[in-house]
Amino acid sequence: MGNAPRGNFDFIVVSNRLPVDRIPASEGDGGWRRSPGGLVTALAPVMNKADGAWVGWHGAPDEDLAAFDNDGMRLIPVTLSSDEVEQYYEGFSNSTLWPLYHDVIAPPEFHRTWWDVYRRVNHRFADAAAHSAAQGATVWVQDYQLQLVPRYLRQSRPDLRIGFFNHIPFPPPEIFAQLPWRRAIIDGLLGADLIGFQRPNDTANFLRSARRFLGASVKQKQVHVPTPDGEMSHIARAEAFPISIDVEHIQTLARRPDVIERARQIRSDLGNPTTILLGVDRLDYTKGIPHRLKAYGELLSEGKVKVEDASMIQVASPSRERVETYRMLREEVEGTVGRINGQFDTIQNTAVRYLHHSYPVEEMVALYLAADVLLVTALRDGMNLVAKEYVAARVNNTGALVLSEFTGAADQLRQAMLVNPHDIDGLKETIMAAVNLSPAAASRRMRAMRRQVLDHDVERWSQDFLVTLDEKAVRDDR
Numbered sequence: 150m151g152n153a154p155r156g157n158f159d160f161i162v163v164s165n166r167l168p169v170d171r172i173p174a175s176e177g178d179g180g181w182r183r184s185p186g187g188l189v190t191a192l193a194p195v196m197n198k199a200d201g202a203w204v205g206w207h208g209a210p211d212e213d214l215a216a217f218d219n220d221g222m223r224l225i226p227v228t229l230s231s232d233e234v235e236q237y238y239e240g241f242s243n244s245t246l247w248p249l250y251h252d253v254i255a256p257p258e259f260h261r262t263w264w265d266v267y268r269r270v271n272h273r274f275a276d277a278a279a280h281s282a283a284q285g286a287t288v289w290v291q292d293y294q295l296q297l298v299p300r301y302l303r304q305s306r307p308d309l310r311i312g313f314f315n316h317i318p319f320p321p322p323e324i325f326a327q328l329p330w331r332r333a334i335i336d337g338l339l340g341a342d343l344i345g346f347q348r349p350n351d352t353a354n355f356l357r358s359a360r361r362f363l364g365a366s367v368k369q370k371q372v373h374v375p376t377p378d379g380e381m382s383h384i385a386r387a388e389a390f391p392i393s394i395d396v397e398h399i400q401t402l403a404r405r406p407d408v409i410e411r412a413r414q415i416r417s418d419l420g421n422p423t424t425i426l427l428g429v430d431r432l433d434y435t436k437g438i439p440h441r442l443k444a445y446g447e448l449l450s451e452g453k454v455k456v457e458d459a460s461m462i463q464v465a466s467p468s469r470e471r472v473e474t475y476r477m478l479r480e481e482v483e484g485t486v487g488r489i490n491g492q493f494d495t496i497q498n499t500a501v502r503y504l505h506h507s508y509p510v511e512e513m514v515a516l517y518l519a520a521d522v523l524l525v526t527a528l529r530d531g532m533n534l535v536a537k538e539y540v541a542a543r544v545n546n547t548g549a550l551v552l553s554e555f556t557g558a559a560d561q562l563r564q565a566m567l568v569n570p571h572d573i574d575g576l577k578e579t580i581m582a583a584v585n586l587s588p589a590a591a592s593r594r595m596r597a598m599r600r601q602v603l604d605h606d607v608e609r610w611s612q613d614f615l616v617t618l619d620e621k622a623v624r625d626d627r
């Protein structure tokens with residue numbers, strides 16, 4: 150223990166995905182593109198300002214790659230075989246942990262072989278970080294795919310300052326209890342000095358599980374972690390750090406003439422309807438897309454919205470397409486969209502413009518500017534950065550945000566029009582209230598939300614986390 154070879158980097162981010170993904174040969178030239186998801190969006194600006202390295206998977210199975218520089222960042226790829234992609238990524242991460250941590254919306258599957266591969270791959274990520282980290286470096290591990298990395302790192306490199314941030318919800322112990330490896334996961338996380346969660350509720354859930362399943366002694370937010378021989382190893386601190394977005398970047402785009410022009414173009418391509426409603430999600434069963442479509446379909450049936458006056462755009466970016474629950478969701482969503490459009494479209498107008506694509510951020514901001522109402526109806530979501538991006542883009546204080554109370558963002562965006570997406574009648578009423586919101590009321594709400602978002606951008610999030618990690622280390626050294 151403690152004798153692993155060392156590297157030169159003082160700051161290392163470790164996440165399942167690198168900030169760039171290999172473009173598959175079938176879709177292009179085998180070059181690089183930005184990875185999907187909120188994590189990269191949140192961390193890329195932090196890394197651009199730090200002189201550090203990023204350890205992660207580059208999205209292509211069975212490809213060994215040497216470390217390389219991209220966009221001013223040192224990237225250290227971790228290789229995963231096809232079998233590991235199946236068992237660690239599609240299996241344990243996305244068919245066991247993801248559904249378990251999101252209120253069991255889909256049934257989690259428990260397979261011992263997946264767990265073995267999850268452990269093995271977590272070891273590999275920890276080794277890659279250990280080999281790159283300088284003496285006393287800070288290593289910041291990200292998300293549910295890598296919950297054992299803090300423990301493995303502490304074992305091989307006790308000199309490191311280790312942070313962990315969980316981007317998704319942490320479930321209550323009553324649900325977490327189902328996991329056959331619950332003790333090992335809690336113990337893995339407790340290898341960190343600081344464990345960050347999105348909401349105070351997630352933190353409380355984690356601390357209750359640490360007490361219940363490991364018998365840990367918890368005082369306030371501190372967990373006293375014993376070594377196997379009963380000595381005190383260290384104190385792990387758990388705390389909420391709600392993540393945010395690069396507000397300045399979104400605002401700059403929202404003011405750019407070509408982006409404003411593109412928004413105007415989108416409206417005119419749709420026939421300049423009075424109202425455009427927008428949904429933007431990874432195509433994931435946690436996002437409540439069927440609930441949103443059901444509510445919207447009923448409003449059309451009842452004549453409360455008319456296809457001549459209103460259009461809904463649903464961007465559903467492709468995600469985890471080899472996982473069965475995601476395939477089933479796609480069938481369901483596309484079937485529903487087809488039925489709604491078949492019933493309500495005219496030659497001129499379309500009820501739901503469904504786009505199964507990912508778009509660059511410029512196009513996303515144009516969509517945010519074009520939309521009068523953003524619909525976020527997630528059944529459970531760690532944060533939901535789309536809601537924050539919409540608010541950041543609405544520089545004129547216009548627009549309405551319908552926001553599920555089951556998102557982390559609902560803790561901060563209190564002036565959104567909050568909904569319980571399971572309550573279809575309530576959702577329909579809220580959508581209508583958003584469509585008919587007076588400009589004065591919309592502006593009041595948007596101003597208040599914008600103050601919140603402008604004041605809490607992603608840089609502040611990472612600073613808060615890293616300063617807390619530093620202060621804790623200084624206290625522990627005394």
Ligand code: G6P
Nearest residue numbers: 166185186187188292316317469
């Ligand atoms: C969520 C997770 C991220 C993940 C992203 C995209 O935001 O918190 O860890 O990277 O989804 O999912 P994918 O499976 O494509 O990485």
